[in-house]
Amino acid sequence: MKIIVSIKQVPDTSGKVAVNPDGTLNRASMQTITNPDDMNALEAALKIKDETGCKVVVVTMGPPPAAGMLREALAMGADEAVLVSAREFGGSDTYATSQIIAAAINRIGVEKNDIVMCGRQAIDGDTAQVGPQIAEKLHLPQVTYAADIHKDGDTITVKRMLEDGYMTIKVKTPCLLTCIKELNEPRYMSVSGVFEAYSKPLTTFDYEALKDDPLIDKSTIGLSGSPTNILTSFTPPQKGAGMMLEGADKATCEKLAEILAKKHII
Ligand SMILES: Cc1cc2nc3c(=O)[nH]c(=O)nc-3n(C[C@H](O)[C@H](O)[C@H](O)COP(=O)(O)OP(=O)(O)OC[C@H]3O[C@@H](n4cnc5c(N)ncnc54)[C@H](O)[C@@H]3O)c2cc1C
Structure with a gap:
């Protein structure tokens, strides 16, 4: 497994968010991290590994420096890492990204x-589309917004967090889960983990490695596919300073209600 x-x-x-004059993120001048929700997904996988001894493989699509992030995942306890990186993959939107990652998972x-x-x-992209799209492309059942996961044989019980409550779903493996921060507290890398990370396998899949997968078609990957x-990206204008009302007496509450009513908030 x-x-x-x-x-x-x-x-x-x-930290400091650097923005280019055209409104796009100046990625080159900013520090990078592993996407926070992905740390929760990794922690959930490592917990199952602690219980069952299964193998954990991390995969990312990104430029060559993303290998540093994969080494950190190996130092946390993952067993193998795969970097998916090629000029042909650059500029992919979520549809193309999920095709390429699905091909790598294949x-x-x-x-x-x-x-x-x-x-x-x-x-950064903030779409929440890639996980569900990977599941569709791999024809896997999916459960999104996992706030709790229990594995019992080939059955996974997932508590999904909804806006106004929870939903419990049972799903059989193989399946895809998308994870949220309420799921767990990601562990830190250990010192021995950092040393071990450099002797664990980190493989790169370039275009040649994936081009025979039916999902990889030059017309559906990269910027052109x-x-x-x-079309445009911009920083919204700053809001004006807020208004402070002090006190908890009746008159202040009435004043607050009057202001909120005027703004059609209540
Ligand atoms: C025309 C165009 C050009 C673009 N060019 C670039 C570009 O050059 N560089 C760039 O960074 N973005 C680029 N993007 C943005 C890119 O589409 C998204 O960043 C990417 O597809 C992931 O979508 P998301 O960030 O909304 O991820 P979400 O769907 O919000 O992510 C959900 C989950 O999917 C997984 N996931 C998402 N992306 C990856 C990945 N790359 N590797 C592994 N797992 C992943 C993670 O588990 C993540 O938590 C471009 C978008 C468009 C439309």
């Missing part, structure tokens, strides 16, 4: 007892 975790390197938006191989895990959403295009 193995768990394949799809992780994305994203700009660290908790190449790694999904067997009866396997699980594919993704984060719910990347903090992407069905969506970003």
Whole structure:
């Protein structure tokens, strides 16, 4: 049994966010991190590994420096890593990205007892489309927004977090789950893990490695094969300073209600 975790390197938006004059993110000048939801997916996979001894494989599509993020995942406890990187893949939108990652997962191989895990959403692209699209392309059942996961043989019980409650779903492996931050607290790399990370396999899949997969077609990958295009990107104008009302007396509450009513909020 193995768990394949799809992780994305994203700009660290908790620090200074650098924006180009055209409104796009200046990625080159920002620190990168592993997408937060993907850390929860990886932690969930490592917990199942702790319990069952299964293998955990991490995969990312990105430029060559994304190998550093894969080494960190290996230092946390993943067993193998795959970097999907090629000029032909650059500029892919979510449709093309999921085709390429699905082809990479096909190449790694999904067997009866396997699980594919993704984060719910990347903090830069923010679409939450890639995980569900990978599942569709691999013809795997999917459960999204996983806030709790229990594995019992080939059955996974998933507590899904909805806006106003929870839903519990049972799914058979092989399946794909998308994970959210409520699922767990990701572990830190250990010192021995960091040393071991450099002797674990990190393989690169380039265009040649994936081109025979039926999902890889030059007309549906990369910038030219992407069905969506970003027409414009801009930073919204800053909102004005807020208004502070102090006090909890009746008059202040009435004033607050009057302001909210005027703005049609209540
Ligand atoms: C025309 C166009 C050009 C673009 N060019 C670029 C570009 O050059 N560089 C760029 O970074 N983005 C580019 N993008 C954005 C790119 O489409 C998205 O970043 C990417 O498809 C993932 O979508 P998302 O970030 O919304 O991920 P989401 O769908 O929000 O991610 C959900 C989950 O899917 C998995 N996932 C997503 N992306 C990856 C990945 N790359 N590797 C492994 N797992 C992943 C993770 O588990 C993640 O938590 C471009 C988009 C368009 C439309």
